[in-house]
Amino acid sequence: MKKPKHKKEFTKSEPVKADPINRRDFFNKSWKWLGIIAAVEVTGMFTGFMFSGKSKNNSNPKQLLEAGPVDSFALSSVSAFMGGRFYLARQQDGGFIALSLRCTHLGCSITWEETHKRFICPCHSSAFDISGKVLNPPAARALDYYPVMIENGIVKVDIGILMERNTFRKDQLQYA
Amino acid sequence: MRTIFLHLHPARVNEASIHFNRTFGLGGMVALLIVIQIITGILLRFYYTPIPAEAYNSVVFTKNQVLFGQFIRNIHYWSGVFLLLITFLHFMRVFLTGAFREERKINWLFGLVLLLLIVLLNFTGYLLPWDQLAYWAITVSTNIIGYLPLVGESIRTMIIGGKELNADTLRTFFTFHTAVLPFLLLLLVLYHFWRVRKAGGILVPETVEKPEMVPTMPNLVFKEFIVALVLIAVLFIFAAVFNAPLLEKANPSYSLNPTKAPWYFAGVQELLMHFHPLFAAFIIPISVVAFMAWIPFIKYDDSPNGHWFISEPGRKSSENTAKYAAIVTLAGILFNEYVLNFEVLLSPIPAFISNGILPLLILIGFMAGFNKYYLKKLSLSKAELVQAVFVFIIVAFIVLTLVGIFFRGKDMALTFPWNV
Numbered sequence: 001m002k003k004p005k006h007k008k009e010f011t012k013s014e015p016v017k018a019d020p021i022n023r024r025d026f027f028n029k030s031w032k033w034l035g036i037i038a039a040v041e042v043t044g045m046f047t048g049f050m051f052s053g054k055s056k057n058n059s060n061p062k063q064l065l066e067a068g069p070v071d072s073f074a075l076s077s078v079s080a081f082m083g084g085r086f087y088l089a090r091q092q093d094g095g096f097i098a099l100s101l102r103c104t105h106l107g108c109s110i111t112w113e114e115t116h117k118r119f120i121c122p123c124h125s126s127a128f129d130i131s132g133k134v135l136n137p138p139a140a141r142a143l144d145y146y147p148v149m150i151e152n153g154i155v156k157v158d159i160g161i162l163m164e165r166n167t168f169r170k171d172q173l174q175y176a
Numbered sequence: 177m178r179t180i181f182l183h184l185h186p187a188r189v190n191e192a193s194i195h196f197n198r199t200f201g202l203g204g205m206v207a208l209l210i211v212i213q214i215i216t217g218i219l220l221r222f223y224y225t226p227i228p229a230e231a232y233n234s235v236v237f238t239k240n241q242v243l244f245g246q247f248i249r250n251i252h253y254w255s256g257v258f259l260l261l262i263t264f265l266h267f268m269r270v271f272l273t274g275a276f277r278e279e280r281k282i283n284w285l286f287g288l289v290l291l292l293l294i295v296l297l298n299f300t301g302y303l304l305p306w307d308q309l310a311y312w313a314i315t316v317s318t319n320i321i322g323y324l325p326l327v328g329e330s331i332r333t334m335i336i337g338g339k340e341l342n343a344d345t346l347r348t349f350f351t352f353h354t355a356v357l358p359f360l361l362l363l364l365v366l367y368h369f370w371r372v373r374k375a376g377g378i379l380v381p382e383t384v385e386k387p388e389m390v391p392t393m394p395n396l397v398f399k400e401f402i403v404a405l406v407l408i409a410v411l412f413i414f415a416a417v418f419n420a421p422l423l424e425k426a427n428p429s430y431s432l433n434p435t436k437a438p439w440y441f442a443g444v445q446e447l448l449m450h451f452h453p454l455f456a457a458f459i460i461p462i463s464v465v466a467f468m469a470w471i472p473f474i475k476y477d478d479s480p481n482g483h484w485f486i487s488e489p490g491r492k493s494s495e496n497t498a499k500y501a502a503i504v505t506l507a508g509i510l511f512n513e514y515v516l517n518f519e520v521l522l523s524p525i526p527a528f529i530s531n532g533i534l535p536l537l538i539l540i541g542f543m544a545g546f547n548k549y550y551l552k553k554l555s556l557s558k559a560e561l562v563q564a565v566f567v568f569i570i571v572a573f574i575v576l577t578l579v580g581i582f583f584r585g586k587d588m589a590l591t592f593p594w595n596v
Contacts (some may be wrong), residue, residue, distance in 0.1 A: 051334075082429040089257040099430060106448075107340070108312065108431035122433030123316060124449070125587045138448075140527060162339065 034170045056090045063160035066099075070153050070176045078130065085117070086146055087112060089130050095173030098146040098157040099132045105139040119143070132135040141166050148174040177452075184369060185396060186377070191388040193378035194396045198273075201403040202266035203372075208404050209259040210365060212411070214358060216252040224304065226350035234427040239422065246419065255411055256298055260440055264296050271471075272494075273568060274480030275379035283371040286364055288468055293361050295440060299406050302354035302438045303346065311426035312435040314349075315341060316445075320331040320497040323424035323453035340428065345395065347433035381482040417477070434588045442580030443573050450512045460536070464569055472568070476559045484505050491530030491549060497564045500550075501571035508535075509579055513590055543568065 050134055065084045066126055072077060073090045080087055087110075101109045103121035109124075110119040110128065119128040120121045127136035132143030147158045153176065165172065192198065223242060225234040238245040267287060272277055276284035303314045318341075323333040337344030372378070380387070423432075437445040447456035485491035512518075518530045543565075551564055585591035 041196050085429065089418075104339070105319075106316045108316065109429055122431045123312075123435040123588065125589075137527070 025153050062158055065158045065159050067155040095175050096148045097173055098148050100144040104141040131168045142168050181553050185392045188389040189392050189396050191390050192380040205262050205407050209255050212255045217247050219248050226346050235305045250415035254414045263291055276472045277480045279375045284370050284472045295359045300349040303349045306426050308423040308432050312432050313438050317437050320457040342436050378484045439581050443577035446576040446580035452527050455532040486560055494567045495563050497567045501568040505572045505575040509529045
């Protein structure tokens with residue numbers, strides 16, 4: 001908006017010393033500040049509207065999925081659970097880990113190669129071993145995993161919590 | 177109606193500015209394509225359902241059951257491709273004829289914003305069919321954001337509304353694609369036009385005699401009409417012959433092999449094959465955009481003269497820079513792929529250094545060497561030097577993009593186009 005021309009001349013020709021804020025200035029300033037406050041309020045309203053409705057996180061309380069009896073998984077074998085988006089991997093020593101399908105590089109779905117005993121990502125050929133450890137970059141982190149619980153000889157996987165890690169550690173395995 | 181249309185132009189225009197090979201009508205083509213996108217987009221929206229369970233089926237329905245459904249969808253697809261390509265050509269034309277300096281500075285920036293908006297429109301539209309192609313391309317692209325230090329992961333979660341693509345993602349992308357972005361685009365395009373007029377129309381080389389002014393109607397309008405008809409004809413032929421891709425419905429358990437980002441990000445994805453993600457997806461692209469935004473504000477020692485490539489030495493140096501950039505980029509790709517992989521070779525060093533800073537320094541070294549042993553010898557003006565850098569970046573980008581689209585096959589290994 002253009003300011004009315006006479007305004008400038010008016011303030012110039014009558015310098016106000018005694019009264020530092022004249023009425024015109026007061027209203028102009030008030031409008032300006034009201035405008036800023038309104039803008040802040042509207043921005044706050046928009047942001048609140050945009051973000052409050054979105055789900056905050058994905059870690060739902062326990063979502064147990066029964067994988068099956070311990071004995072049905074051979075040592076050093078991998079079984080796919082596509083519905084739960086994980087591979088249940090039983091290590092050579094009998095430990096269980098439920099590895100997420102997501103490659104830690106860019107999120108593609110990995111597949112298990114039985115011949116080479118490794119997981120391979122079709123996107124950029126990252127490879128992981130049976131415990132989820134990186135065998136070949138570009139992936140830098142070991143595969144994410146879901147907590148495994150073994151109750152009464154039944155393997156259960158909690159697909160509500162995705163655990164992230166940098167490297168494989170023995171305590172990530174679960175034993176019967 | 178006729179007067180509204182004519183009011184986009186001044187009543188009389190400089191005869192030199194309406195020669196077809198001054199602008200190739202690129203800006204006008206972009207405007208026409210935007211109109212076509214809006215019309216076909218609205219039509220498609222009548223049948224589309226932005227819910228993961230139904231989106232794919234609604235697209236299949238549009239394609240198979242709706243009269244002209246396939247054709248309208250094809251037009252929308254191809255005109256989106258054309259829109260991005262022609263906007264890119266327009267951007268190069270404006271730069272290479274010097275029409276980005278002085279009173280056109282601000283409009284150059286708005287042009288960059290428009291280019292970015294068009295990329296975002298393409299990107300948000302890419303997800304909507306919810307097929308395997310869409311699902312994995314957007315998964316890969318959004319996962320790249322997660323590599324931004326500290327804030328990356330939360331920005332990614334904010335954009336897609338969760339850990340992986342879901343109903344929120346589709347709804348958000350749909351809203352941006354069909355409401356927010358088109359609205360912004362229209363607004364800024366009008367402003368862009370207005371600033372061109374305010375800058376005195378198309379930049380033309382100065383002549384000794386007074387420029388000849390001719391009435392816009394029919395001189396310019398008829399030419400625009402012909403360009404529009406030819407463009408529409410080409411677009412319709414494409415839409416009639418080549419179907420827009422649609423694979424099977426998205427399946428979060430199985431990735432495509434290869435999974436590629438949308439074609440306009442193929443260059444960035446190719447960079448990802450050679451650099452640490454932080455460099456490939458952020459440091460390098462952001463520096464390039466910053467450079468593009470900065471070039472009108474560099475202090476030049478001359479005024480733009482409106483000639484292509486500024487001058488004869490300018491043309492020569494650009495040509496050789498283009499060749500050099502193409503060779504360096506191609507050689508770099510092949511070398512890194514087959515001979516030396518820094519990340520594997522220097523594995524004890526963090527990938528950030530071995531696969532980020534190191535190759536970047538080598539690349540900068542190649543640019544500096546070219547400057548020292550070739551460009552310096554030509555005693556170019558500042559504008560011509562900046563032009564050489566621009567040409568280098570653009571050619572490298574084009575080479576990377578072409579390699580990413582046509583020469584990456586199964587497992588993202590290098591191969592020939594007929595094997596892709």
